[in-house]
Amino acid sequence: xxxxxxxxxxxxxxxxxxxxxxxxxGFLIGTFFGAMPGLTSVLAxxxxxxITYTIDVVPALVMCASIFMAGMYSGSITATTINIxxxxxxxxxxxxxxxxxxxxxGANALGHAALGSMIGGSIGAILLMAFMPIAGELALLIRxxxxxxxxxxxxxxxxxxxxxxxxxxxxxxxxxxMLATVGIDVLQPIPRFEFGxxxxxxxxxxxxxxxxxxxxSELLVQAQNWNLSLEGTLKRAKDLKIxxxxxxxxxxxxxxxxxxxxxxxxxxxxxxxxxxGAGGSMAAFVSYADAKRGSKKPEExxxxxxxxxxxxxxANNSMCGGAFVPMLMFGIPGDPxxxxxxxxxxxxxxxxxPRLIEQQADLIAPMFASLFxxxxxxxxxxxxxxxxxFIRIVSISRGLLYSAIAxxxxxxxxxxxYSIFQMYLALMFGVLAFFLRxxxxxxxxxxxxxxxxxxxxxxxxxxLSFNDGNPIVFLTSLDSLAFLVLTVVFAYLILRKKPKLDxxx
Amino acid sequence: MNNVERFRRSGVLxxxxxxxxTTIYLAEAVSIRSQFGGDTIVGPRFMPILMAFxxxxxxxxxxxxxxxxxxxxxTGGSLLRPLLIVVATGIYIAAFxxxxxxxxTLGFVVALxxxxxxxxxxxxxxxxxxxxxxxxxxxxxxxIFGVRLPPLLxxx
Numbered sequence: 001x002x003x004x005x006x007x008x009x010x011x012x013x014x015x016x017x018x019x020x021x022x023x024x025x026g027f028l029i030g031t032f033f034g035a036m037p038g039l040t041s042v043l044a045x046x047x048x049x050x051i052t053y054t055i056d057v058v059p060a061l062v063m064c065a066s067i068f069m070a071g072m073y074s075g076s077i078t079a080t081t082i083n084i085x086x087x088x089x090x091x092x093x094x095x096x097x098x099x100x101x102x103x104x105x106g107a108n109a110l111g112h113a114a115l116g117s118m119i120g121g122s123i124g125a126i127l128l129m130a131f132m133p134i135a136g137e138l139a140l141l142i143r144x145x146x147x148x149x150x151x152x153x154x155x156x157x158x159x160x161x162x163x164x165x166x167x168x169x170x171x172x173x174x175x176x177x178m179l180a181t182v183g184i185d186v187l188q189p190i191p192r193f194e195f196g197x198x199x200x201x202x203x204x205x206x207x208x209x210x211x212x213x214x215x216x217s218e219l220l221v222q223a224q225n226w227n228l229s230l231e232g233t234l235k236r237a238k239d240l241k242i243x244x245x246x247x248x249x250x251x252x253x254x255x256x257x258x259x260x261x262x263x264x265x266x267x268x269x270x271x272x273x274x275x276x277g278a279g280g281s282m283a284a285f286v287s288y289a290d291a292k293r294g295s296k297k298p299e300e301x302x303x304x305x306x307x308x309x310x311x312x313x314x315a316n317n318s319m320c321g322g323a324f325v326p327m328l329m330f331g332i333p334g335d336p337x338x339x340x341x342x343x344x345x346x347x348x349x350x351x352x353x354p355r356l357i358e359q360q361a362d363l364i365a366p367m368f369a370s371l372f373x374x375x376x377x378x379x380x381x382x383x384x385x386x387x388x389x390f391i392r393i394v395s396i397s398r399g400l401l402y403s404a405i406a407x408x409x410x411x412x413x414x415x416x417x418y419s420i421f422q423m424y425l426a427l428m429f430g431v432l433a434f435f436l437r438x439x440x441x442x443x444x445x446x447x448x449x450x451x452x453x454x455x456x457x458x459x460x461x462x463x464l465s466f467n468d469g470n471p472i473v474f475l476t477s478l479d480s481l482a483f484l485v486l487t488v489v490f491a492y493l494i495l496r497k498k499p500k501l502d503x504x505x
Numbered sequence: 506m507n508n509v510e511r512f513r514r515s516g517v518l519x520x521x522x523x524x525x526x527t528t529i530y531l532a533e534a535v536s537i538r539s540q541f542g543g544d545t546i547v548g549p550r551f552m553p554i555l556m557a558f559x560x561x562x563x564x565x566x567x568x569x570x571x572x573x574x575x576x577x578x579x580t581g582g583s584l585l586r587p588l589l590i591v592v593a594t595g596i597y598i599a600a601f602x603x604x605x606x607x608x609x610t611l612g613f614v615v616a617l618x619x620x621x622x623x624x625x626x627x628x629x630x631x632x633x634x635x636x637x638x639x640x641x642x643x644x645x646x647x648x649i650f651g652v653r654l655p656p657l658l659x660x661x
Contacts (some may be wrong), residue, residue: 033616054650099599109655167570170563178530178556185549188540216594223586223620397548400634403614405591407642410597411610415652423598431591439519457552464547 041071121375176449216430273322
């Protein structure tokens with residue numbers, strides 16, 4: 001209870017002009033990147049990562065949280081108006097929202113998407129603050145063999161989520177772990193894989209990997225698939241007339257959707273957010289399929305179901321709250337956004353874990369508050385203020401946009417350490433990630449392998465050294481055994497269950 | 506399709522490239538020596554060697570899968586534009602410190618505008634946008650965040 005109250009104190013931090021400014025700026029940046037097809041909020045956070053070196057940890061975390069929430073919501077804008085989801089998590093919203101758009105009710109669809117995001121995001125943030133202390137207590141019970149099994153669980157789930165390419169998932173994750181082994185050993189002060197150069201003795205930093213994997217590779221992918229048809233679509237959509245008053249969904253429609261749908265979807269989204277590798281797309285899809293299954297009007301699905309929009313948007317925004325739990329408690333990020341936030345914590349000398357919540361809640365609480373305020377206030381406010389101009393804003397020339405992104409990415413990778421070598425590394429990882437993406441290897445799996453690799457190695461070697469190299473310790477330690485059983489159960493569930501294609505109209 | 510054609514597919518060549526990297530990695534891993542306690546199973550080379558073998562197994566599965574495919578799935582447009590970006594970026598990084606932020610970035614932005622076909626038909630706008638992008642990020646990094654960017658011609 002005491003911790004929960006200290007989390008509420010995070011709202012006070014948002015009253016500072018500096019923190020508030022970063023939250024609003026982050027939200028607007030996240031909205032733009034989320035709405036723009038081809039750009040994502042992950043790219044926005046990746047580009048802003050170098051800036052976190054130059055600002056305090058509180059505004060940095062607050063900005064990351066607001067970008068995360070905005071990016072999850074704003075994908076619905078182009079999904080609804082031009083049937084191109086700004087973010088993958090808005091696929092379901094595209095199906096229903098664009099159908100309403102074609103009936104001349106686009107603004108109404110955007111209003112329902114915003115309302116779903118607002119309710120889901122707020123519930124997700126409240127659940128995060130409420131359950132964090134409990135998660136903290138549980139985290140204290142886990143010992144070294146259990147920590148190894150937990151990290152292994154996360155990596156196995158991340159690999160298995162992409163059922164169609166498990167071998168490629170293993171390759172990507174292992175590649176990430178291998179990259180993480182470059183530099184000083186995790187237990188002994190000896191350098192590994194420095195290949196005779198001092199530049200690699202300290203290892204490979206998170207920054208060039210993140211910027212290369214998400215910014216440089218995106219540039220290369222967009223350059224390869226360059227065509228101006230999207231620009232044409234956006235220019236044509238500029239003429240759409242959207243009035244502010246149409247954004248407010250009528251009470252009768254909200255009642256028809258039902259508050260139970262919003263709340264249930266938010267809980268589904270939060271639970272999926274806790275799982276490694278699942279993310280907003282899965283949250284939206286599962287919740288949408290569940291709402292359709294229990295709907296009184298299933299025939300509306302595919303033809304502009306407001307209930308479908310509410311379920312998908314409520315779930316994907318609530319997912320943001322859930323995604324922070326494993327990252328803050330165990331240092332296990334389940335998706336690229338929280339992986340980068342973990343990087344921000346580490347850059348500022350903060351170590352995730354129960355102690356962080358107990359002893360430095362004042363640094364973390366404003367981030368939770370930012371999630372809540374972004375969902376509850378900034379989502380509807382942004383829609384009301386900028387809604388009629390969204391399409392005009394995202395119609396900016398992509399040639400100009402990608403050139404600007406290239407400069408931010410490259411200069412950003414320089415500013416953190418004033419190192420030209422970091423710029424070369426960002427380019428090298430960009431090329432590597434480009435080929436990984438081109439051949440359907442998961443770049444996210446590589447990033448999470450890179451981040452979790454040192455923990456995996458450290459816990460494995462520690463556990464084995466304390467037990468004379470005997471791996472039976474992973475079965476005799478109860479917490480470890482529990483996570484191993486959980487890994488097997490998840491593997492069985494993921495591999496057994498066939499995707500329900502009929503859920504998509 | 507004969508075996509040589511199958512091998513030339515990028516779906517097979519890419520894992521083959523990773524296979525070579527893994528071999529270099531493994532060779533280096535074997536040469537790692539523990540500082541104390543001898544080279545026990547849980548020494549500093551334990552994890553790299555384990556990862557190399559997992560990588561070999563996974564790459565083998567991927568390569569066999571790619572080899573068995575009758576035709577390679579289309580993977581987008583020409584590689585020329587990405588290649589030009591990589592070259593432009595490489596030159597930008599090499600020139601960043603010797604030339605300084607302003608001329609290097611201006612040149613980089615001009616190159617990217619040309620690659621992305623941005624405002625090529627309106628030279629005045631082309632120049633103005635290039636200057637604006639360079640100035641905007643100078644203002645952001647140096648002005649707002651106080652970052653020391655490389656001065657003109659290394660300070661001369």
